Amino acid sequence: MDDKKLDSVLHENRQFAPSEEFASTASVTPESYKELYQKSIQDPEAFWADVASELHWFKPWDTVLDESEKPFFKWFSGGTTNIAYNCIDRHLDGPSRNKAALIWEGEPGDSRVLTYFDLYREVNQFANALKKLGVQKGDRVAFYLPMIPELAIGILACARIGAVHSVIFAGFSADSIRDRVLDMEAKVVITSDGSWRRGKLLTLKNTVDTALEGVDCVSDVIIVKRGQGEPFPCHVQEGRDHWYHRLIDGLPIHCEASEQEAEDMLFLLYTSGTTGKPKGIIHSTGGYQTYAYLTAKHVFDLKPEDVYWCTADIGWITGHSYLVYGPLLNGATCLMYEGAPNYPDNGRFWEIVEKYAVSIFYTAPTAIRAFMKWGDQWPEKYDLSSLRLLGTVGEPINPEAWIWYNEKIGAEKCPIVDTWWQTETGGIMLTPLPGVTPTKPGSCCHPFFGVDPAILQEDGTETDGGLLSIRKPWPGIMRGIYGDPERFKATYWSKWDGEYYFPGDGAKKDEDGYFWVLGRVDDVVNVSGHRIGTAELESVFVEHEATAESAVIGVPHEIKGQGLVAFVTLKEGVTATPELEKELAGFVAQKIGKFAVPERIIFSADLPKTRSGKIMRRLLRDIAEGRALGNVTTLADPSVVSDLQKHYEED
Numbered sequence: 001m002d003d004k005k006l007d008s009v010l011h012e013n014r015q016f017a018p019s020e021e022f023a024s025t026a027s028v029t030p031e032s033y034k035e036l037y038q039k040s041i042q043d044p045e046a047f048w049a050d051v052a053s054e055l056h057w058f059k060p061w062d063t064v065l066d067e068s069e070k071p072f073f074k075w076f077s078g079g080t081t082n083i084a085y086n087c088i089d090r091h092l093d094g095p096s097r098n099k100a101a102l103i104w105e106g107e108p109g110d111s112r113v114l115t116y117f118d119l120y121r122e123v124n125q126f127a128n129a130l131k132k133l134g135v136q137k138g139d140r141v142a143f144y145l146p147m148i149p150e151l152a153i154g155i156l157a158c159a160r161i162g163a164v165h166s167v168i169f170a171g172f173s174a175d176s177i178r179d180r181v182l183d184m185e186a187k188v189v190i191t192s193d194g195s196w197r198r199g200k201l202l203t204l205k206n207t208v209d210t211a212l213e214g215v216d217c218v219s220d221v222i223i224v225k226r227g228q229g230e231p232f233p234c235h236v237q238e239g240r241d242h243w244y245h246r247l248i249d250g251l252p253i254h255c256e257a258s259e260q261e262a263e264d265m266l267f268l269l270y271t272s273g274t275t276g277k278p279k280g281i282i283h284s285t286g287g288y289q290t291y292a293y294l295t296a297k298h299v300f301d302l303k304p305e306d307v308y309w310c311t312a313d314i315g316w317i318t319g320h321s322y323l324v325y326g327p328l329l330n331g332a333t334c335l336m337y338e339g340a341p342n343y344p345d346n347g348r349f350w351e352i353v354e355k356y357a358v359s360i361f362y363t364a365p366t367a368i369r370a371f372m373k374w375g376d377q378w379p380e381k382y383d384l385s386s387l388r389l390l391g392t393v394g395e396p397i398n399p400e401a402w403i404w405y406n407e408k409i410g411a412e413k414c415p416i417v418d419t420w421w422q423t424e425t426g427g428i429m430l431t432p433l434p435g436v437t438p439t440k441p442g443s444c445c446h447p448f449f450g451v452d453p454a455i456l457q458e459d460g461t462e463t464d465g466g467l468l469s470i471r472k473p474w475p476g477i478m479r480g481i482y483g484d485p486e487r488f489k490a491t492y493w494s495k496w497d498g499e500y501y502f503p504g505d506g507a508k509k510d511e512d513g514y515f516w517v518l519g520r521v522d523d524v525v526n527v528s529g530h531r532i533g534t535a536e537l538e539s540v541f542v543e544h545e546a547t548a549e550s551a552v553i554g555v556p557h558e559i560k561g562q563g564l565v566a567f568v569t570l571k572e573g574v575t576a577t578p579e580l581e582k583e584l585a586g587f588v589a590q591k592i593g594k595f596a597v598p599e600r601i602i603f604s605a606d607l608p609k610t611r612s613g614k615i616m617r618r619l620l621r622d623i624a625e626g627r628a629l630g631n632v633t634t635l636a637d638p639s640v641v642s643d644l645q646k647h648y649e650e651d
């Protein structure tokens, strides 16, 4: 975050307390909060055991927390359970049986409502279809689907039979799909004939076909028909590809839930880090379900009559924990929308809120900033009075956007929960509790139950401003990186001798004890809430035949939070042209996905390096942000910088 923004955040002293009306019915009240938090820290095992017993276990656990192989923590060892059973079957015996579990709206305006019993039937048929293809417990199943009900149904089907799901966001390119499918050795890939985005048809199956060229591990591909009536044209490979609707035709609607060990892998989700290769984050069954359940329950104060809408794609962790698992574990009604927020016009989200009387709305700061820019006339056209709670996630929210959200969307009556967490944490870690916490715009306030954060300096001493860290393990924590246990230890646990989890973020704590997360301190850039490793992009650039070297940095961006700027030096004899710039942009889209294409690609004869050859990114950031240049005396060739600066300003 740049200095100006940091300044505005840290001088933010306004406080917004929940109304008495909200607080009086909230799941956690100011009275219960202190006692619960204290218990969760002083006796975490007793606290989490109580929470876990609210869910169904086939066999109870022997130990709540086993730290013997730290940092590979084990929660609820010896117990067996099934998260799909807990999301669905657990609600079938009471009044929730015929309650809406999932309300889905397609971009063209088509819609579907699935009750808990409908979900039971569809998940079981899908599970039986997977079994029919020979999918067994522990097998990996990759999803490359748009936001349609079958994505939620499909991952629950995997969970039901103990297969490991891994959702690949549908904006990723064929190359990215291939990398992930190979890393996880997926047996089955599930995709669709197409998907709607801003009125255009995206042909997902074609992308999967390209991705799977020469890939041996995948034996079957399931194609969900998104097209109404006739499917969209796509190639169907005899023997490998199956239409979903044909596959499930006539299959039984019952499928026994597999008794999963608490530590059995539930899913893998790939995320970017500081090296060139995305890592497969492992989440477990028993701990993850317990954490997703409790965080969803208290942070969103879920009530039986709520219509809860999380706008995140299931391709990211937010969609896993707070569109599918967390709310369903609580028996809530979840809304899912397929398309863009500005199709057919900028009022689409508010039209949906009015149409389904959404009461809880969870989105990202980047979306809020876009709504602000589009103007107040859009939300003003719709009745948003059903809303009672708002949330944000994915990046720091600037106070201006927070205030706009509070006034224009929340009508100053909805608490706002700014939730800080990560793919790796499984669930929300720092957050206000809506009936308890007076919020400050831009602050994610306080730790959730069982979370014990500290702000440390590099040497491990506590400070008010420095590196965010977490002291105690919590049930939702990742269990490792797929195929690379050492990298798990090195990335997250090595900084302070294995005593603290290091998330990679910088943070401050103010005089009232409020946490302010300021952004990444490593080479990870957060573009519209999408995490992009600069090393990953740099390695894509140098793969291109024209490029000798590249350095990618994150810069502040009005809407996206951060944008990417790439500095590229070309090989001898290659000329910098606008065409080459376009080609490189296309190359990034092909290798990773369109969302990773930098805002600017700047060709430069050289990059600023220290005498030992290390690229000085700090200087590149100074140049990009038009700041006075810091110390350049360590540069091997100081003239590089003035050339670059000239280039940057002229471009």
Ligand code: WT7
Pocket (backbone or CB within 6 Å): 271, 316, 317, 318, 392, 393, 394, 395, 396, 397, 418, 419, 420, 421, 422, 423, 424, 444, 503, 504, 505, 517, 518, 519, 520, 526, 529, 530, 531
């Ligand atoms: C990174 C994690 C967690 C779901 C979405 C992103 C940043 C996330 C906040 C917030 C400030 C935030 C952090 C974090 N981040 N939420 N409320 N305030 N920063 O998941 O892709 O794993 O990214 O997003 O930098 O480390 P992710």
